[in-house]
Amino acid sequence: xxxxxxPSLTDALRNEFIAEAVFLRAYAYWYLVNNWGDVPLxxxxxxxxxxxxxxxxxxxxxxxxxxxxxxxxQFAEANLPLTIGGTRASSTAAKxxxxxAYLQQGDYAQALSKAQEVIDSGLFGxxxxxxxxxxxxxxxxxxxxxxxxxxxxxxxxxxxxSALGGRLSISPSAEMIAAYEPGDLRFAASIDTASIAxxxxxxxxxxIVSGTDxxxxxxxxxxxxxxxxxxxxxxxFTLASDLINQVRERAGVA
Numbered sequence: 016x017x018x019x020x021x022p023s024l025t026d027a028l029r030n031e032f033i034a035e036a037v038f039l040r041a042y043a044y045w046y047l048v049n050n051w052g053d054v055p056l057x058x059x060x061x062x063x064x065x066x067x068x069x070x071x072x073x074x075x076x077x078x079x080x081x082x083x084x085x086x087x088x089q090f091a092e093a094n095l096p097l098t099i100g101g102t103r104a105s106s107t108a109a110k111x112x113x114x115x116a117y118l119q120q121g122d123y124a125q126a127l128s129k130a131q132e133v134i135d136s137g138l139f140g141x142x143x144x145x146x147x148x149x150x151x152x153x154x155x156x157x158x159x160x161x162x163x164x165x166x167x168x169x170x171x172x173x174x175x176x177s178a179l180g181g182r183l184s185i186s187p188s189a190e191m192i193a194a195y196e197p198g199d200l201r202f203a204a205s206i207d208t209a210s211i212a213x214x215x216x217x218x219x220x221x222x223i224v225s226g227t228d229x230x231x232x233x234x235x236x237x238x239x240x241x242x243x244x245x246x247x248x249x250x251x252f253t254l255a256s257d258l259i260n261q262v263r264e265r266a267g268v269a
Contacts, residue, residue, distance in 0.1 A: 027094075034094035038104035041087035042112065042232075048080040049119075056080050081120065088113045098138060101156050107133055108158040111233050114241045123248040130242035133157075139235040141265050146204035148234065149219050157233040167226025174217040179210075181223055187215050200267040236262050 016029050047054045056075035063070045091109035099105045110129045117126035133139065142148045142155045162168040175181025187206050192215060195202040208215045220228040243258035263269070 030090075030094040031096075034091040034109075035104045037087040038091035038095070038109055038112075041084045041091070044080055044084050044087075045112065045116065048077050048084070052077045054080060056083060058083070081116065085113065085116050088116065097136065101159055102161050105158065107136065107138060108233055111157060111238055111241070114238070114245075118241055118245055123245040127242055127245035127249060130238050130245065133235075133238045134242060139238070141235060141239075141261060143265070145201050145265060148231070149204065149221075149228070155235040156229075156231055157235060157238070159232055160230045162227050162229060164225040164227055168220065168222075168228050168230060169226060170220035170230070171223040171226065171228060174220055175223050176211050176214050176216055179223065181216075183214070183216060185217070187217055196268050198267050200265075236265075 016024075016033055019029070044054070044056070053074035053076055055072035056079060057072055061069050061072075088109045091104060092106050092113065095104060095106040095109060097106045110133050114126045114129035114133075117123070117129065139157055140154045142153045147153065148155055160168075172181050173184040174186070176183045192206060192208065205217065205219055206215055207218045210216075222228045239258045239262050243255045246252070246258065247255035
Protein backbone atom coordinates (compact mmCIF):
# COMPACT_ATOMS: atom_id res chain seq x y z
CA UNK A 16 0.00 0.00 0.00
CA UNK A 17 2.72 2.60 0.68
CA UNK A 18 3.78 2.22 -2.96
CA UNK A 19 0.30 2.33 -4.50
CA UNK A 20 -0.56 5.50 -6.39
CA UNK A 21 -4.27 6.07 -7.02
CA PRO A 22 -6.22 9.37 -6.87
CA SER A 23 -9.07 7.65 -5.01
CA LEU A 24 -6.74 6.24 -2.32
CA THR A 25 -6.57 9.01 0.26
CA ASP A 26 -3.96 8.99 3.00
CA ALA A 27 -6.69 8.31 5.56
CA LEU A 28 -8.02 5.30 3.66
CA ARG A 29 -4.50 4.00 3.00
CA ASN A 30 -3.68 4.22 6.70
CA GLU A 31 -6.96 2.51 7.61
CA PHE A 32 -6.13 -0.47 5.39
CA ILE A 33 -2.61 -0.66 6.81
CA ALA A 34 -3.99 -0.35 10.34
CA GLU A 35 -6.22 -3.40 9.88
CA ALA A 36 -3.23 -5.38 8.64
CA VAL A 37 -0.86 -4.39 11.46
CA PHE A 38 -3.64 -5.03 14.01
CA LEU A 39 -3.81 -8.64 12.84
CA ARG A 40 -0.01 -8.89 12.76
CA ALA A 41 0.17 -7.58 16.32
CA TYR A 42 -2.57 -9.95 17.49
CA ALA A 43 -0.68 -12.93 16.05
CA TYR A 44 2.63 -11.83 17.54
CA TRP A 45 0.98 -11.18 20.91
CA TYR A 46 0.15 -14.88 21.15
CA LEU A 47 3.46 -15.99 19.68
CA VAL A 48 5.51 -14.04 22.24
CA ASN A 49 3.25 -15.10 25.12
CA ASN A 50 3.49 -18.78 24.21
CA TRP A 51 7.12 -19.03 23.13
CA GLY A 52 9.00 -15.91 24.28
CA ASP A 53 11.72 -15.14 21.75
CA VAL A 54 10.38 -15.67 18.22
CA PRO A 55 11.42 -14.53 14.71
CA LEU A 56 10.08 -11.00 14.19
CA UNK A 57 9.37 -10.63 10.46
CA UNK A 58 8.15 -7.20 9.38
CA UNK A 59 8.86 -7.38 5.63
CA UNK A 60 7.74 -9.92 3.02
CA UNK A 61 10.16 -12.81 2.47
CA UNK A 62 10.85 -14.69 -0.75
CA UNK A 63 12.99 -17.79 -0.37
CA UNK A 64 16.15 -18.02 -2.44
CA UNK A 65 17.38 -21.35 -3.80
CA UNK A 66 18.72 -22.37 -0.37
CA UNK A 67 15.87 -20.90 1.66
CA UNK A 68 18.33 -18.79 3.64
CA UNK A 69 16.07 -15.74 3.68
CA UNK A 70 13.45 -17.73 5.57
CA UNK A 71 15.89 -18.74 8.30
CA UNK A 72 15.13 -15.72 10.45
CA UNK A 73 16.72 -15.76 13.91
CA UNK A 74 14.69 -15.13 17.04
CA UNK A 75 14.25 -11.60 18.27
CA UNK A 76 14.22 -10.80 22.01
CA UNK A 77 10.71 -11.00 23.45
CA UNK A 78 11.01 -7.38 24.52
CA UNK A 79 11.47 -6.30 20.88
CA UNK A 80 8.38 -8.23 19.81
CA UNK A 81 6.28 -6.76 22.61
CA UNK A 82 7.47 -3.26 21.65
CA UNK A 83 6.44 -3.91 18.03
CA UNK A 84 3.07 -5.28 19.13
CA UNK A 85 2.39 -2.13 21.16
CA UNK A 86 3.51 0.09 18.26
CA UNK A 87 1.20 -1.76 15.85
CA UNK A 88 -1.80 -1.53 18.17
CA GLN A 89 -1.11 2.19 18.71
CA PHE A 90 -1.14 2.71 14.93
CA ALA A 91 -4.38 0.73 14.65
CA GLU A 92 -5.97 2.71 17.46
CA ALA A 93 -5.09 5.99 15.76
CA ASN A 94 -6.19 5.04 12.23
CA LEU A 95 -9.27 2.82 12.55
CA PRO A 96 -12.91 3.73 13.24
CA LEU A 97 -14.09 3.09 16.81
CA THR A 98 -16.17 0.15 15.55
CA ILE A 99 -16.52 -1.67 12.22
CA GLY A 100 -19.35 -4.10 12.83
CA GLY A 101 -17.54 -6.26 15.38
CA THR A 102 -16.00 -8.72 12.92
CA ARG A 103 -13.31 -6.28 11.73
CA ALA A 104 -10.36 -4.79 13.60
CA SER A 105 -11.32 -1.45 15.13
CA SER A 106 -9.88 1.35 17.20
CA THR A 107 -11.80 0.03 20.23
CA ALA A 108 -10.37 -3.46 19.79
CA ALA A 109 -6.89 -1.94 19.54
CA LYS A 110 -7.49 -0.03 22.80
CA UNK A 111 -8.40 -3.28 24.55
CA UNK A 112 -5.32 -5.05 23.20
CA UNK A 113 -3.16 -2.15 24.36
CA UNK A 114 -4.77 -2.43 27.79
CA UNK A 115 -3.93 -6.17 27.80
CA ALA A 116 -0.34 -5.50 26.82
CA TYR A 117 0.17 -2.65 29.30
CA LEU A 118 -1.35 -4.75 32.11
CA GLN A 119 0.96 -7.66 31.42
CA GLN A 120 3.97 -5.34 31.20
CA GLY A 121 3.12 -3.88 34.60
CA ASP A 122 2.19 -0.46 33.20
CA TYR A 123 -0.98 -0.32 35.26
CA ALA A 124 -1.73 3.38 34.80
CA GLN A 125 -1.80 3.05 31.01
CA ALA A 126 -3.74 -0.24 31.21
CA LEU A 127 -6.41 1.46 33.31
CA SER A 128 -6.46 4.51 31.04
CA LYS A 129 -7.06 2.47 27.86
CA ALA A 130 -9.68 0.22 29.45
CA GLN A 131 -11.42 3.27 30.92
CA GLU A 132 -11.59 4.88 27.47
CA VAL A 133 -13.58 1.88 26.24
CA ILE A 134 -15.84 1.93 29.30
CA ASP A 135 -16.46 5.68 29.04
CA SER A 136 -17.26 5.46 25.31
CA GLY A 137 -20.60 3.82 26.11
CA LEU A 138 -20.34 1.77 22.92
CA PHE A 139 -20.47 -1.58 24.71
CA GLY A 140 -21.98 -3.06 27.86
CA UNK A 141 -22.61 -6.31 29.67
CA UNK A 142 -25.30 -8.51 28.16
CA UNK A 143 -27.93 -8.88 30.94
CA UNK A 144 -27.94 -12.67 30.61
CA UNK A 145 -24.55 -14.40 30.40
CA UNK A 146 -26.01 -17.31 28.42
CA UNK A 147 -27.30 -14.95 25.72
CA UNK A 148 -23.75 -13.81 24.86
CA UNK A 149 -23.21 -17.02 22.92
CA UNK A 150 -26.52 -17.00 21.05
CA UNK A 151 -25.59 -14.38 18.44
CA UNK A 152 -25.61 -10.59 18.51
CA UNK A 153 -24.64 -8.96 21.77
CA UNK A 154 -23.65 -5.50 23.02
CA UNK A 155 -20.75 -7.26 24.71
CA UNK A 156 -18.89 -8.39 21.59
CA UNK A 157 -16.03 -6.03 20.76
CA UNK A 158 -14.24 -8.28 18.26
CA UNK A 159 -15.26 -11.70 17.01
CA UNK A 160 -15.03 -14.03 14.03
CA UNK A 161 -18.25 -15.05 12.28
CA UNK A 162 -18.78 -18.42 10.63
CA UNK A 163 -21.37 -19.77 8.21
CA UNK A 164 -22.30 -23.33 7.28
CA UNK A 165 -19.90 -22.97 4.31
CA UNK A 166 -16.79 -22.15 6.41
CA UNK A 167 -17.55 -24.16 9.54
CA UNK A 168 -16.28 -23.49 13.03
CA UNK A 169 -15.39 -27.00 14.24
CA UNK A 170 -15.05 -26.20 17.96
CA UNK A 171 -18.33 -27.92 18.90
CA UNK A 172 -17.10 -31.09 17.16
CA UNK A 173 -13.90 -31.09 19.21
CA UNK A 174 -15.72 -30.25 22.47
CA UNK A 175 -18.79 -32.53 22.24
CA UNK A 176 -18.67 -36.25 23.20
CA SER A 177 -19.09 -38.98 20.59
CA ALA A 178 -22.64 -39.68 21.75
CA LEU A 179 -23.55 -36.22 20.44
CA GLY A 180 -21.52 -36.52 17.24
CA GLY A 181 -18.28 -34.98 18.51
CA ARG A 182 -14.76 -36.12 19.32
CA LEU A 183 -14.20 -34.64 22.81
CA SER A 184 -10.58 -33.74 22.10
CA ILE A 185 -10.78 -30.99 24.73
CA SER A 186 -12.79 -31.22 27.93
CA PRO A 187 -13.13 -29.15 31.12
CA SER A 188 -10.76 -30.20 33.88
CA ALA A 189 -11.90 -31.05 37.39
CA GLU A 190 -10.04 -27.95 38.60
CA MET A 191 -11.99 -25.73 36.20
CA ILE A 192 -15.31 -27.23 37.23
CA ALA A 193 -14.46 -26.76 40.93
CA ALA A 194 -13.47 -23.11 40.32
CA TYR A 195 -17.10 -22.05 39.82
CA GLU A 196 -18.73 -20.72 42.99
CA PRO A 197 -22.14 -22.08 44.03
CA GLY A 198 -24.89 -20.25 42.14
CA ASP A 199 -22.59 -18.96 39.39
CA LEU A 200 -24.87 -18.60 36.36
CA ARG A 201 -21.90 -18.93 34.01
CA PHE A 202 -21.49 -22.62 34.84
CA ALA A 203 -24.68 -23.88 33.18
CA ALA A 204 -23.92 -21.74 30.10
CA SER A 205 -20.37 -23.09 29.82
CA ILE A 206 -20.20 -26.74 30.91
CA ASP A 207 -22.61 -29.68 30.69
CA THR A 208 -22.06 -32.24 33.46
CA ALA A 209 -25.43 -34.01 33.28
CA SER A 210 -26.15 -35.16 29.71
CA ILE A 211 -23.43 -37.82 29.52
CA ALA A 212 -22.64 -39.61 32.79
CA UNK A 213 -19.09 -38.94 33.96
CA UNK A 214 -18.26 -36.92 30.86
CA UNK A 215 -18.37 -33.14 31.30
CA UNK A 216 -18.05 -31.14 28.10
CA UNK A 217 -17.96 -27.49 27.04
CA UNK A 218 -21.10 -26.04 25.45
CA UNK A 219 -20.27 -22.41 24.56
CA UNK A 220 -19.81 -23.74 21.02
CA UNK A 221 -22.91 -25.82 20.37
CA UNK A 222 -23.69 -25.83 16.63
CA ILE A 223 -22.17 -29.19 15.80
CA VAL A 224 -24.32 -29.60 12.67
CA SER A 225 -23.68 -26.37 10.74
CA GLY A 226 -20.68 -24.94 12.60
CA THR A 227 -22.02 -21.37 12.67
CA ASP A 228 -20.86 -20.48 16.20
CA UNK A 229 -18.84 -17.25 16.28
CA UNK A 230 -15.49 -17.13 18.09
CA UNK A 231 -15.31 -14.23 20.52
CA UNK A 232 -11.83 -12.71 20.79
CA UNK A 233 -12.66 -9.67 22.93
CA UNK A 234 -15.72 -9.13 25.13
CA UNK A 235 -16.66 -6.13 27.25
CA UNK A 236 -16.43 -8.17 30.47
CA UNK A 237 -12.69 -8.49 29.88
CA UNK A 238 -12.39 -4.71 29.68
CA UNK A 239 -14.00 -4.41 33.12
CA UNK A 240 -11.65 -7.04 34.54
CA UNK A 241 -8.55 -5.42 33.03
CA UNK A 242 -9.60 -2.06 34.45
CA UNK A 243 -10.36 -3.64 37.82
CA UNK A 244 -6.96 -5.31 38.10
CA UNK A 245 -5.14 -2.18 36.94
CA UNK A 246 -7.11 -0.03 39.41
CA UNK A 247 -6.21 -2.40 42.25
CA UNK A 248 -2.54 -2.33 41.26
CA UNK A 249 -2.60 1.47 41.40
CA UNK A 250 -4.26 1.43 44.83
CA UNK A 251 -7.79 2.43 43.79
CA PHE A 252 -9.63 -0.43 45.48
CA THR A 253 -13.01 1.31 45.44
CA LEU A 254 -12.96 1.48 41.63
CA ALA A 255 -11.50 -2.03 41.38
CA SER A 256 -14.31 -3.42 43.53
CA ASP A 257 -17.02 -1.62 41.55
CA LEU A 258 -15.68 -2.90 38.23
CA ILE A 259 -15.19 -6.55 39.18
CA ASN A 260 -18.57 -6.63 40.92
CA GLN A 261 -20.31 -5.62 37.68
CA VAL A 262 -19.08 -8.92 36.24
CA ARG A 263 -19.83 -10.91 39.41
CA GLU A 264 -23.35 -9.53 39.81
CA ARG A 265 -24.20 -10.45 36.24
CA ALA A 266 -22.95 -13.94 37.05
CA GLY A 267 -25.24 -14.13 40.09
CA VAL A 268 -22.47 -14.38 42.70
CA ALA A 269 -21.86 -12.19 45.74
